[in-house]
Amino acid sequence: MSEVSAQLQARTLSPRQLVWLRFKRHRLAMASGYFLLFIYTVAAFCEFVSPYGTAWRNVQAINAPPMRVRFVDAQGQFHLRPFVYGYDMQVDDETWVREYTENSQKRYPIYFVARGESYQLWNLFAAERHLFTTGEQGYIHLFGTDQLGRDLFSRVLYGARVSLSIGILGVLLTLFLGVLLGGLAGYVGGLLDRAVQRAIEVLQSLPALPLWMALSAALPVSWSSLGVYFGITIILSLLGWPALARQVRGKFLSLREEDFVVSARMLGASKMRVIFKHMLPSFNSHLIATATLAVPGMILGETALSFLGIGLRPPVVSWGVLMQQAQNYQAIVLTPWLLIPGLFVVLTVMAFNLLGDGVRDAVDPYSTGGQS
């Protein structure tokens, strides 16, 4: 497509299509988008994708290193069906280290979409097929196991579900609070505006981490894991909304005297209708960009709290919980694979930031478009 024809065509495009075109030119953002799509899909179907549940323990493989998936066996023979070699474990009398050696006698072929441990998908559908499994007779630990012999690969996926959904949920809640309070403050003004402004200032003057810590330490221990999950989400978004509310308020202040708002008001539209139907759509692209950039903050917040031992608690699995268990000298020296969850945090946060960059550039009508 030549430059000229693209521009010709562009004239007939809706603003939405324009944004999409600009976004597509941002390669890194596209790649990040695909990566996030992939990881969110995996997280959504983690029961199916992971070979084991979060509590499943393999006592023969405590702190076992990651396994290698092979096609060629010890005799040099090629197998179309990939396989792993089982471990022989021995506690060294001298060093007390559990030493794992691959035993070529124990060849565990990998079956795809086969029967394994039964589970409840989304707590709704009973199923027992896993994306890949070695069946009853063997075991497969792509990322190794932790100190209780639990499969780290499965736990990373289950953790992804929690950590990633906290990011999205938290941001949605933040958006809701920010838009509602900021919108009302900007639109109504007066006493309400001043009250919201002062609340924002107070909240923003408090250092975030200690406040998170105090709030999450106050979560009662008897709460169920689901309760703690929502508690943490609410805590994260409670501290996230002020910045957004400020921006929204500013926008509203400038918008509320615009002709289209005034006419809507004259026609007798309710406050809520004016805010949500007329004013908000005029800058929702901006909101989307802000939201995308806020997600990694939420994910990092959860990870930080759990890492410090005051966020989510076992048996809930999140990336922060997993990293908390790797938070010792031993993990670094003897079992470095326990740090893999950290890699996922880094990749996800980076992907969100790049995606957010792309979206921001795309929705900005004055940007030159994805030349970052």
Place this chain on the structure above:
Amino acid sequence: MFWHQRQVAAVYRLCSQCICGATLLGASTLAAQEQKWPAAWFQPMQTAAELGIEQFTQSPFLDDKNLPSVAERLPDNPPVVVPLAGLGQYGGTARITPNEWLTFPNMEAPLTMAADMQTILPNLAQSWEVSADGRRITLTLRKGIKWSDGAPLSSDDFLFTFNNIWLNTEYSPVPSRNVEGGRAVKVDDLTFYYEFDEPRPLMVNLLANYGDFFVDPVHYYKDFHPAFTDRETLKQRIADMGLLTWMAFYHAAKRQLIEESAQVPTLAAHRVVSRTPTRVLLERNPYYFKVDPAGQQLPYIDSIDSQQVDNKEVIAAMSSTGQLDFSAYELKTQDIPLLKLGERNGDIRVLVWNRLHSSDVVIQPNYNYDDAKLSALFWQRSFRQALSIAINRDEMNQIIYFGRGTPRQVTAHPSSSMYDPAFAEAFTQYDPVRARQLLDELGLHDVDGDGLREFADGQSLVITLEFMDWETPKAISLELVALYWREIGIDLRLKIVDASLQSERALSNKMQMTVWHADQVTDILLPINPTWWAPISSSRSNTLWNAWARWHLTAGRLGKEPPANMRQLQQWATEMSATVNKQRRIELGKKLLASNAENLWTIGTVGLAPQPVVISQHLRGVPERAIWGWDNRWTMAYHPATWYFASDQAMSAQSVAKQGTSHQPRSSEAVTSDAVVNQTILSQSLVRHGE
């Protein structure tokens, strides 16, 4: 020849009463147990006069310090300690952390105990006597023992701590059970007795285990105590130090928590010379009262540098990289591979002892918890049995302890005369099917289909367990227990609390369930305070029957009247600590333990577990294998005052290594020849004196 292995083995067999073979080992590793303990450790220390030692020498460290001669500083007839590693040499600075303040420095009590955790031996006191009715314990001190400032030790020092501290209503508004109804009475400067309203013959055991907390230099503390100083002056003095009360001052000074600790005279082998918030420096006590068989005044090690490290991970890392010369208190079984990795660098040695804890985790359901429904459920024996057999202890042993612990309930240590293997094994067989069946019979079913059981009326059943993660691997144990219980449908929620919260919530009876480690399980402490098996006391460590214990302690004034079987246990426990008849005591102890084996008042997991002890490559005299725990005061029976650094070269090599340059390990040949020379000197001196 004294050190001959066969002879020592023969001595062992002879006093099998006191050196029960099984005592000294964790049950698992019998083969490695050819530990050659000096037989002298199991008898009262011989004195210099008995051994014909007339010449005494001191460490060069004390030369030119303007001190009286060593013979004048030592008592009239100093007791002689036989070192495990032969005669040592003076010198060196040991690097430790303040957590080891009771384990590395040699503390001194009126009595002490042998490594078998049964035999009580004289120490500061040269003899003791228990009256026939068990109410009076008379002690006679060795003549001429001095505090580290040169002031003589006298009966008054013991009277002060007992009458003016433990029995002081300001210091302890509710007197401890150990001193209640008692008083200390002076006979003369070297003789005094403790007298109680009730028979208290086991005061002797307490004086051996905890005796360093029963003596203080009254000539120092009288300036800081209302019985000796008028209130106004006292108040001013305490305020000047930035403290609120004299009780706080005593507590902090005694425990080396404030600068002024450096002024407090001590009887221990090392005295504090400076104390800052980050560092405690100790030097040898020039008036220490023990000598070695060559007449050298102990201790061998001149000084101790104790640096504050708050983070346990950092302590483990420092231990493994050779930055500490002795470290054990904050180390855990799971740290062993890491420490062993550090051992390869040649700076440290990792010794593996066994903890005496009968179980590393004592799961305590609170029978007096306010929620009647929950406490009634806890009170169901079959509920506790179900919880116990739902725990896969063999798997826990593999996962946490490398298979080197012993799956056990909370009962006596194998060294105890009350021990019975059946008590330890009761309900330890993993049987989840039976556990589920027991819970079904109790009417606990999964009503809402979430895999977790509810009460019979459909109310959700959630147990919250709050605990403090220290001393033993509690967090990982409980994580496993929670998983096992979840498999039988019991929802256990865990919450880690800190020390102050543990005390507060335990004492105010707010905890549904908690855990502690099962110490007080040997013949030294079990009969005094059978705290796991009868509702006779409650504390932050023991909070399963607060109301019943209070009822017992206040003779029915406060608390709740316990059920008949509990009162039976209380009665047995009371009689056990009061009887002077040893056979009767053992019999009662066995009754208590048998009742526990049947009823499982608490639930144990794995005990007698490996305890890493990291020492410098150059430190000598530390036993290869030994028992670690509160009952035997960790190291007290192994005479830390006789531990020493191998040689000057080694020390200088070490200091070079510290500065980060290359480091020549000493050849093993040199070490051996040193040891041979030492042993020869030692055996000669002993043979000559008719040993």
